[in-house]
Amino acid sequence: MRLGIVVLCVAVGWCGVSFGEPSQQLKIGYMWMKPSKIRVSLLDVPADNDGLAGAQLAIDDNATTGQFLNLGFDLVDREVSKGEDPTEAVKELADEGVGMIVTSLDAERLLAVASAAMAHGQLILNAVAIDERLRAEDCRGNVIHVAPSRTMLSDGLTQYLTWKNWKRWLLVVGSHDNDKLFADALRRSAAKFGAKIVDEREFKDTGGARRTDSGIVEVQRQMPLLTQGAPEHDVVVAADESEVFAGYLPFRTFVPRPVVGSAGLVPGTWNAAFDQWGAVQLQNRFVIKFHRPMSTLDMQVWTAVRMVGEASVRTGSADVAKLVDYIKSPEFSVAAFKGQKLTLRDWDMQLRQPILLFDGRNTVSVSPQHGYLHQYSSLDTLGTDRPSSKCKLN
Amino acid sequence: MKVTGAVKTGQRPRGIETSKDGKFVYVAVGDDDTIEIIDAATLQVAGKLPSGEDPEQFAIDSGDKYLYVANENSALLTIIDLATRQKVGQVAVGIEPEGVAISPDARIVVCTSETTSMAHFIDVEGRKVVGNLLLGARPRSAAFKADGSELWVTSEVGGGLSIVDPAARKTKQVVKFAIPGLRGEEIQPVGINLTHDGKLGFVHLGPANRVAVVDGISHEVLKYLLVGQRVWHGAFTPDEKYLLVANGASNDISVIDVAAQKVIKSIQVGEMPWGIAIAPTRDR
Numbered sequence: 271m272r273l274g275i276v277v278l279c280v281a282v283g284w285c286g287v288s289f290g291e292p293s294q295q296l297k298i299g300y301m302w303m304k305p306s307k308i309r310v311s312l313l314d315v316p317a318d319n320d321g322l323a324g325a326q327l328a329i330d331d332n333a334t335t336g337q338f339l340n341l342g343f344d345l346v347d348r349e350v351s352k353g354e355d356p357t358e359a360v361k362e363l364a365d366e367g368v369g370m371i372v373t374s375l376d377a378e379r380l381l382a383v384a385s386a387a388m389a390h391g392q393l394i395l396n397a398v399a400i401d402e403r404l405r406a407e408d409c410r411g412n413v414i415h416v417a418p419s420r421t422m423l424s425d426g427l428t429q430y431l432t433w434k435n436w437k438r439w440l441l442v443v444g445s446h447d448n449d450k451l452f453a454d455a456l457r458r459s460a461a462k463f464g465a466k467i468v469d470e471r472e473f474k475d476t477g478g479a480r481r482t483d484s485g486i487v488e489v490q491r492q493m494p495l496l497t498q499g500a501p502e503h504d505v506v507v508a509a510d511e512s513e514v515f516a517g518y519l520p521f522r523t524f525v526p527r528p529v530v531g532s533a534g535l536v537p538g539t540w541n542a543a544f545d546q547w548g549a550v551q552l553q554n555r556f557v558i559k560f561h562r563p564m565s566t567l568d569m570q571v572w573t574a575v576r577m578v579g580e581a582s583v584r585t586g587s588a589d590v591a592k593l594v595d596y597i598k599s600p601e602f603s604v605a606a607f608k609g610q611k612l613t614l615r616d617w618d619m620q621l622r623q624p625i626l627l628f629d630g631r632n633t634v635s636v637s638p639q640h641g642y643l644h645q646y647s648s649l650d651t652l653g654t655d656r657p658s659s660k661c662k663l664n
Numbered sequence: 665m666k667v668t669g670a671v672k673t674g675q676r677p678r679g680i681e682t683s684k685d686g687k688f689v690y691v692a693v694g695d696d697d698t699i700e701i702i703d704a705a706t707l708q709v710a711g712k713l714p715s716g717e718d719p720e721q722f723a724i725d726s727g728d729k730y731l732y733v734a735n736e737n738s739a740l741l742t743i744i745d746l747a748t749r750q751k752v753g754q755v756a757v758g759i760e761p762e763g764v765a766i767s768p769d770a771r772i773v774v775c776t777s778e779t780t781s782m783a784h785f786i787d788v789e790g791r792k793v794v795g796n797l798l799l800g801a802r803p804r805s806a807a808f809k810a811d812g813s814e815l816w817v818t819s820e821v822g823g824g825l826s827i828v829d830p831a832a833r834k835t836k837q838v839v840k841f842a843i844p845g846l847r848g849e850e851i852q853p854v855g856i857n858l859t860h861d862g863k864l865g866f867v868h869l870g871p872a873n874r875v876a877v878v879d880g881i882s883h884e885v886l887k888y889l890l891v892g893q894r895v896w897h898g899a900f901t902p903d904e905k906y907l908l909v910a911n912g913a914s915n916d917i918s919v920i921d922v923a924a925q926k927v928i929k930s931i932q933v934g935e936m937p938w939g940i941a942i943a944p945t946r947d948r
Contacts, residue, residue, distance in 0.1 A: 334739075334759050335780040338796040548778060548802075551760045554737055583781070583798065605779070605801040605821040609871075610849035647847055 292342030296588035298578050299363045299371035299392075300325045300347040300571065301356065301383065310517030310533075316565065321374045321397070322347055323560045324568030325575050330559075332579030341582055345575070350375065357386035364390035369590030372416075372574040374567065377401040377408075384410040393594045395574040398567060402455070405618040405654060409661035414597065415620045416574040420455040422653035423537040426625025426637035427530060428459035429651070433639045436504035437465045440497060440527070442519070444510040445474045449532075453509035456531065468501040473515045493522035500524075508532045534629065537637075540569035541628040546636075549607035573606045573621070580604050609636070615650070618661040622649040665919060665931055671707050673700055679721045682943030683728045683746070689941060692719035692733065699733065699744075704943060714751045716742040721805070723764040723773070730788075732773050734761035741775045741786060753791045757784045765806035765815070767830060774830075776803035776817060783817055785833055795833040800824045804854050805897070809862040809880070816865060818853035825853055825867055825876075827883055839883050841869060841876055855897035855939075859904055864922070866907055868895040875909055875918075877925050889927050891918035899940040910937035 305316045317323070325345055332343040346368050348359045356379045363371060364387075371387065372395045373380055380399050387394055394413045396404065400420045404413070418426075431437065439460060443453040453470075460467055473496060497506055497519070506523050508531040510516035516532035528534055542553065542563030552572075556564040564572075581593040581602065596602055598619075603611035608624045615622060625637045642651040650656075674693030681690050682704065689702040692715065699713040699722065715722075715733045722733035724746070731744045734757075741761055743753040758780025765774045766788075773786045781803060785795035800822020807816050808830065815828040825839040841851045852870035858880065859865075865878040874888040875895060892911025900907050900922070907920040910933075917937060919929040 331759055331779055335782065335798075338758070338780070338782060339798065548736075548760060551736055551779070555759075580801075603801060603821070605781075610852070611801060611821045611823070644847075647849065649849070 292336060293340040294588035295342040295344060296370075296578070296582050296593075297344045297346050297366065297368045298325075298329065298575055299368035300345060300374075300575070301350055301359055301363075301371055302347065302374040303350050303352070303376075303379075305374075305567075308513070310513050310515075314513075314517075316567070317560075317562055319560070320565055321567040321571045323556070323562075324564070324571035325372060327556055327559060327568075328572040328575030328579065331555075331572075331576060332582070335583050336579070339583060339586060341586070341588060343579060343582070350379070356383050359383075360386040360390070360392065364392060369393065370395065370578045370593065372397050372571055372578075374398040374571065377404055380404065380413070381408060381410070384413045387412055391590065391594075393590070393597070395577065397570040397574045401451070402654070405620050406660040409618050409663060411619075411663045412594075413619060414574075414577075414614065415618070416577065417570050418539055418623060418625065419620060419653045420452055421458060422620075422623075422625060424452070424455035424459040425462065425652045427535070427537040427627060428456070428463045428465060429637045429639040429642055430535075430627055430635050431505060431530065432463045432465060433641075436528075438501075438503045439465055439467045439505055439507045440500045440503040441467045441470045441507045441509065442496060442516075443470065443472050444512050444514050444516075444532075445472060446512040446514075448511040449509050449514075452511050452532070456507055456509055467507075468503050471496055471500075473510070475512065475514045489518045490522060493518050494524040497527075498524040503527060505530050506534075508534070535634060536628050536630075537625045538566050538628055539573075539623060539626065540564065540566045541626060541633060543628070543631060544607075544626060544633050546633070547607050547609040552607055569606075573604065573612075576606065577602075577604045577621075610649075613647075615656070617656045617659045617663070618654070619663065620653065622647060622652075624649065625652060665929060667931060667933060669707060670934060671702055671709070673702075673709070674698065678938050679719065679733070680939040680941045681722060681724055682941045683724060684726055684944070685728055686944035689943070690722070690724070690731065692722060694718045694720055694736075699731070701749075711749060713744050713746075713749055714742075715744065716740060716751070716754065721762055721764050723766045725766050725770050727770075732764050732766065732775070734764050734775055736760050736762065739777070741773070741784075743791065755786050755791055755793060757786075757793065758782050758796075763803065763805040763817070765808055767808055767815075768810055768812040772830065774806045774808075774815060774817075776806055778802045778804070778820075781819075781822075783815070783828065785830075797828065797833050797835065799826050799835070800838065805856050807856040807858050807865075809858055810860050811862060813862070816856050816858065816867075818856055818867060820852045820854055820870065823848060823851050823853065825856075825865075825878065837883055839867075839878060839885065841867075841872075841885060841888075843869075843872055843874060843888055846872055854895075855909070857898050857900060857907055859900070859922070866898065866909075866920070868898060868909055870894055870896070871913075873911075875907075875920065887925050889918075889920060889925065891920075891927055892916045892930060896937070897939040899942045901942055902944060908940050908942070910940050912936050912938055 508516035675695035679692035758777025800819030892914035894913035898909035
């Protein structure tokens with residue numbers, strides 16, 4: 271048998287990949303929902319395989335290393351439809367032998383999935399929900415947060431604004447719940463880093479007519495009105511996760527001020543222009559495979575699937591219990607093109623990570639900003655730190 | 665020591681080596697997908713090598729016969745015949761190959777791959793991978809001791825230095841670095857320079873702005889030398905009296921007195937220096 275393999279190696283000219291079938295195979299689940307395609311800009315409309323493509327590329331990347339170690343990786347993806355009970359999918363995946371599940375689900379569904387997964391000893395890697403409560407009163411021992419928290423995003427942005435000395439904010443908030451949660455996070459960040467909110471405005475989503483032919487004319491009048499008569503401010507900070515109005519603010523504010531938050535300078539974990547720390551290699555691999563730019567969701571799902579792969583490679587195992595132990599241990603880290611290793615906070619299972627500030631074309635800066643010091647990791651200046659955490663893991 | 669001249673190169677120059685006879689300087693210009701050959705006497709670009717896509721680090725064998733270059737974008741190691749300036753082979757390796765080192769007996773080429781986190785051992789004769797070793801995250805540079813007894817590999821994100829037994833292809837020890845006042849994630853080992861006698865190693869710690877002096881025998885970290893910002897790679901003068909290191913973010917070169925283990929000078933150079941080559945030299 272061995273001889274046969276050696277002959278094959280010579281024939282294909284590459285021994286590295288030709289050690290035959292992997293002896294251990296690990297199935298990684300991916301549960302996802304079709305995202306809304308309604309965006310202020312057509313350029314931001316997500317692809318049908320948004321997120322899924324990241325999972326597929328990470329499986330490839332895991333497999334490249336795995337083949338040298340006789341470890342194989344399969345992706346089992348499961349779409350969850352709107353009316354469906356997601357716990358059904360958890361059972362199905364358990365029946366298929368899937369012990370690690372990456373999710374692109376909202377907070378409610380994620381919690382339902384986490385409870386159902388307890389019974390099967392499955393680990394959930396949350397790649398999309400940024401809600402603070404999932405890392406606080408609703409935290410779970412079997413959920414790892416690869417997506418940053420809202421506060422990490424707002425802290426990352428605020429550190430930069432403070433460094434720029436743009437400390438007087440006009441805060442404009444959307445009328446949906448998640449907009450208000452983002453505004454809360456921004457208020458906390460402002461208090462934490464010494465920015466001052468000089469005035470607040472609300473933009474009520476009345477349904478609007480964003481795609482009617484008269485839209486531009488209307489928006490051009492609305493946005494100055496929305497921002498008129500505010501006290502002296504350095505920036506307009508928009509909290510509009512629902513993508514209703516913030517995209518219309520730049521160049522339309524009453525006084526000429528930069529827009530940050532949900533438009534203008536936006537905090538995130540990735541963008542298709544990011545090219546630092548070897549990131550250009552990942553961007554190239556992604557574009558070659560999928561013929562489109564790599565989105566933030568793609569990257570967060572990629573990172574989650576790579577974390578599982580990294581645990582498998584480092585332990586030389588496909589045993590779920592072993593992998594879970596390793597991922598939760600202090601030895602665990604993952605490289606995700608952020609110029610430093612990413613590790614887990616043991617108090618709420620949040621992945622520590624830098625926050626990129628993207629202007630729509632380029633990465634303007636990466637937080638934590640220089641000078642924000644921390645006794646353990648400067649990454650812990652972003653988000654909820656151990657002493658203030660409300661999470662009790664079980 | 666001062667700057668006496670500058671040579672215009674292609675886009676994104678990174679890996680730099682001299683031919684062992686000192687006649688040529690080779691510079692990988694990643695964005696132009698080639699390695700430029702600079703005539704050391706005239707300082708003119710005298711030709712190009714078919715390096716394949718996005719060349720970064722490379723190594724040249726002691727007889728100036730073959731050049732081995734990592735193609736970061738395409739998971740390949742390309743082998744170039746320096747006499748004919750032709751590509752003579754490619755070997756598939758892990759994702760994002762980076763560091764390249766040739767064993768002193770010229771039989772094995774080691775190539776690290778950053779996302780795969782491995783050192784691949786390539787048989788020079790057969791031009792194929794004969795062994796793979798898993799290392800700390802994002803292995804960056806590899807260097808053999810001159811007697812071939814040890815292979816040193818840095819892990820940029822893992823933060824350590826792996827001491828590898830190249831015959832057994834096993835990690836003997838992982839050296840960790842700790843600098844008071846610096847967070848662990850700021851310590852990112854990149855370039856390595858080993859003295860010819862193998863008694864001292866200098867490991868460049870990137871954004872930690874330090875070069876670690878490592879005892880070549882006990883592998884203890886003896887000292888951290890404060891250099892410029894974002895130190896990448898370096899080279900010894902031929903007499904090994906001095907080690908020069910390139911500081912990418914402060915645009916200068918630090919000169920280290922090897923015997924005294926002290927930084928004695930810094931020299932302002934162009935923007936974002938990355939690598940250093942000194943010719944003629946037997947030690948690297």
